[in-house]
Amino acid sequence: xxxxxxxxxxxxxxxxxxxxxxxxxxxxxxxxxxxxxxxxxxxxxxxxxxxxxxxxxxxxxxxxxxxxxxxxxxxxxxxxxxxxxxxxxxxxxxxxxxxxxxxxxxxxxxxxxxxxxxxxxxxxxxxxxxxxxxxxxxxxxxxxxxxxxxx
Numbered sequence: 001x002x003x004x005x006x007x008x009x010x011x012x013x014x015x016x017x018x019x020x021x022x023x024x025x026x027x028x029x030x031x032x033x034x035x036x037x038x039x040x041x042x043x044x045x046x047x048x049x050x051x052x053x054x055x056x057x058x059x060x061x062x063x064x065x066x067x068x069x070x071x072x073x074x075x076x077x078x079x080x081x082x083x084x085x086x087x088x089x090x091x092x093x094x095x096x097x098x099x100x101x102x103x104x105x106x107x108x109x110x111x112x113x114x115x116x117x118x119x120x121x122x123x124x125x126x127x128x129x130x131x132x133x134x135x136x137x138x139x140x141x142x143x144x145x146x147x148x149x150x151x
Contacts, residue, residue: 005139006057006067006068006135006136006139007054007057009135009138009139010050010053010054010057010131010132010135011050011054013131013134013135013138014049014050014053014054014127014128014131014135015046015047015049015050017127017130017131018045018046018049018050018053018123018127019042019043019046021049021119021123021127022042022045022046022049023035023038023039023042025119025120025123026038026041026042027105027107028104028105028107028108028117028119029102029103029104029105029108030102030103030104030105031102031103032105049123049124049127050131052085052088052124052128053127053128053131053132056081056084056085056088056128056132057070057128057132059084060077060080060081070132070133070135070136071136073133073136078129081128081129081132082125082126082129085124085125085126085127085128085129086121086124086125088124089116089120089121089123089124089125090114090116090121092120092124093116093117093120093121094116097115097116104117
């Protein structure tokens with residue numbers, strides 16, 4: 001049951017952070033009309049986003065052979081999480097743009113040489129780390145000296 005607490009915390013925090021982000025960036029996509037007409041689309045996108053965050057957490061737990069790997073976070077682990085999240089975002093954006101799942105408005109800043117929107121790229125680079133770190137601070141009991149985790 002103890003292992004369910006961090007997962008539930010990551011799910012709730014990740015979902016809420018991504019729901020806010022998705023709704024804030026929604027006007028940068030073609031077809032956006034208003035908040036209420038697109039809320040459910042943002043809701044479902046946030047569920048996919050949090051699934052990616054849980055996948056990242058699980059993959060790093062396997063890699064480090066420690067379900068509570070976040071208690072040992074340092075800048076190297078943070079960079080790895082950011083790079084993996086960014087890579088996933090670029091791949092997913094390429095796929096979605098190629099399949100015309102969505103398109104950007106002229107207001108979307110695009111990362112040079114990639115044609116990928118800056119907002120979704122930053123979302124998957126920053127929110128997984130923020131979600132996992134906040135979850136750790138709120139739920140995972142530290143067995144170390146009680147000092148805050150260093151990023």
